[in-house]
Amino acid sequence: MAFDLVFFGGTGDLTWRKLMPALFQAWRHGTLPLGGRILAVARDERDDAGYRAWLKERLAEADSAKRPSDDEFEQFSRAIHYLRMDLSQPADYARLTAWLAERHADTVVMYLATSPHLFPQICEQLGAAGLNHDRVRVVLEKPLGHDLASAQEINRVVRSVFSERQALRIDHYLGKPAVQNLMALRFGNVLFEPLWRRERVANIQITLAESLGVGTRGDFYNRTGALRDMIQNHALQLLTMMAMEPPSSADADAIRDEKLKVLRSLKPFDAVSVARDVVRGQYRAGNVMGQTVRGYQEEEKVPPHSHTETFVAIKCEVQNWRWAGVPFYLRTGKRLAQRHSEIVVNFHPTPHPIFPGSHAPNRLVIKLQPEDGLELHLLAARGTERSVFNHEGLEALSPVSLDLDFDKAFPTERVGAYERMLLDAIAGRLNLFVRSDEQEQAWRWVEPVLQSWKHDPSGVKSYTAGTWGPPAASALVARDGFAWAEEA
The missing domain is CATH 3.30.360.10 (Dihydrodipicolinate Reductase; domain 2)
Incomplete structure (x- = not known):
């Protein structure tokens, strides 16, 4: 299954400490579907090679049993790409749309590994860019809001762009x-x-x-x-x-x-x-x-x-x-x-x-x-x-x-936990x-x-x-x- 997995907050702690290591383990275990692309999105000026080098340094801090060898990382990182984006700028979402349009993916997963206060803005921009079609799913990290009112507002915006079956609220436990x-x-x-x-x-x-x-x-x-x-x-x-x-x-x-x-x-x-x-x-x-x-x-x-x-x-x-x-x-x-x-x-x-x-x-x-x-x-x-x-x-x-x-x-x-949740998000399993x-x-x-x-x-x-x-x-x-x- 060809998939595109986009990490908003691609240089944040959650991405490099939890999400990328989990994807690497899935790749090592042979459970990550073939033909996938992984895109890290952040504001820093980097290219694919620069991001891969940065990520390799971070993964070197993982437990020894879960640390990739040089050869493993070289193979795994071929699927990893980087895109500089200002999350408030529609033009940058147009660049994301163009990157995704380079090929047809069966599934596109937008993983919002950012502060929750950015969730409404990102979802509205994705909707405006047409990136809410039925092949797209959005994963929302916790905590979703700061209280009931903020959670309801986030959900209101998310529901205005994505259906309930497209919105995956993650609790890694x-x-x-x-x-x-x-x-x-x-x-x-x-x-x-x-x-x-x-x-x-x-x-x-x-x-x-x-x-x-x-x-x-x-x-x-x-x-x-x-x-x-x-x-x-x-x-x-x-x-x-x-x-x-x-x-x-x-x-x-x-x-x-x-x-x-x-x-x-x-x-x-x-x-x-x-x-x-x-x-x-x-x-x-x-x-x-x-x-x-x-x-x-x-x-x-x-x-x-x-x-x-x-x-x-x-x-x-x-x-x-x-x-x-x-x-x-x-x-x-x-x-x-x-x-x-x-x-x-x-x-x-x-x-x-x-x-x-x-x-x-x-x-x-x-x-x-x-x-x-x-x-x-x-x-x-x-x-x-x-x-x-x-x-x-x-x-x-x-x-x-x-x-x-x-x-x-x-x-x-x-x-x-994160390995299982990421694989379920790609496969569309909502349980x-x-x-x-x-x-x-x-x-x-x-x-x-x-x-x-x-x-x-x-x-x-x-x-x-x-x-x-x-x-x-x-x-x-x-x-x-x-x-x-x-x-x-």
């Missing part, structure tokens, strides 16, 4: 192999379906933890914060996949319809529930994995006395028959104890325990990163010299786990992309939190880098008689 296995776990196996409900589940915890700080992205992060950066998109998408009803088919809209129902069922916030059920924090200097690190307000490009949150913990509820009364706890943060993303399903304890000692309830752990797998935590007898059932009393049970490491179970190299009504409903749910924080900017709690966040996050869960997984 949905491309992670572990998230794919979450769908397989729920809808490819019958084992857990009878347990996947309020009668059996005590609570569900979603943790997206990072040990890194904001690094050189202080200006971006200070405008965004953890709620917009991680909760409104990644965490809520994972929640919908955990809570959704089985879709009628594998069709993209059938899946997205069920996810939308979950978002609409989330209990809405008001000022009282924001104060009670939402914790925000900001890291101060501390120690992460043996290394002394500075606090958020000492980071590069972060203004003094910033109230931007680097940590959020939320208690929420899906108000429907399956999940009513079951707390869902969402948590994300920077400079936490470790890089660690997982979903934990804590089941109710046995209704009438007859064994002494540990009464730890069963739990299912879905590991997202850095490792990728499943753990099922159970209780079992140790197998001592006496019987479990004997006249001296019942033997105490001990916790054991069944651990499935997907990297070991599937030893061939697995497809990365892993977020529909506009999903995305707007997610903004609608977090909007009261943003408004409450706007009126009380000083409510950010401090936590030491290298810990699991402010103590109030532990208290949030303990109030219901539970604990975060690492504290249980």
Whole structure:
């Protein structure tokens, strides 16, 4: 399949850190369709050779296993081209049109790896240049907007130029192999379906933890914060996949319809529930994995006395028959104890325990990163010299786990998130992309939190880098008689 893939923001961090390496891996794996052209668009004065040389230097920073050899890069880069464009100038879009017209591509993918405030301008210019015909798709990176109003305005402009099936809103978490296995776990196996409900589940915890700080992205992060950066998109998408009803088919809209129902069922916030059920924090200097690190307000490009949150913990509820009364706890943060993303399903304890000692309830752990797998935590007898059932009393049970490491179970190299999403965009597979009504409903749910924080900017709690966040996050869960997984 002949395709043209255009990266707006061709010299930006996202393009060279994530997108180009993902395309190279697809090329190396033999999954990138033949006959494709890749065009990087930016304002710098470069030609094809200059951009390829620049990109080769950047790819040399990749992990050694994913780094191209000189020969590999020479072959891969033959498909890479460069076009200087001022995104506000119609004449430059005419030059893009002429470049695309040099041949007939079956598919043209416009990937907007730019700041979201440029999305409307780019889409309007593409429409004016006639680059919105039925062979064109546009990929929109998150965060899509800064709040509900800005997201609705972006979607209004996008819909005025492209159909819903042409507009692909990307959330790369949905491309992670572990998230794919979450769908397989729920809808490819019958084992857990009878347990996947309020009668059996005590609570569900979603943790997206990072040990890194904001690094050189202080200006971006200070405008965004953890709620917009991680909760409104990644965490809520994972929640919908955990809570959704089985879709009628594998069709993209059938899946997205069920996810939308979950978002609409989330209990809405008001000022009282924001104060009670939402914790925000900001890291101060501390120690992460043996290394002394500075606090958020000492980071590069972060203004003094910033109230931007680097940590959020939320208690929420899906108000429907399956999940009513079951707390869902969402948590994300920077400079936490470790890089660690997982979903934990804590089941109710046995209704009438007859064994002494540990009464730890069963739990299912879905590991997202850095490792990728499943753990099922159970209780079992140790197998001592006496019987479990004997006249001296019942033997105490001990916790054991069944651990499935997907990297070991599937030893061939697995497809990365951006690699999968780019291949799906080229092929026109929409299942892993977020529909506009999903995305707007997610903004609608977090909007009261943003408004409450706007009126009380000083409510950010401090936590030491290298810990699991402010103590109030532990208290949030303990109030219901539970604990975060690492504290249980």
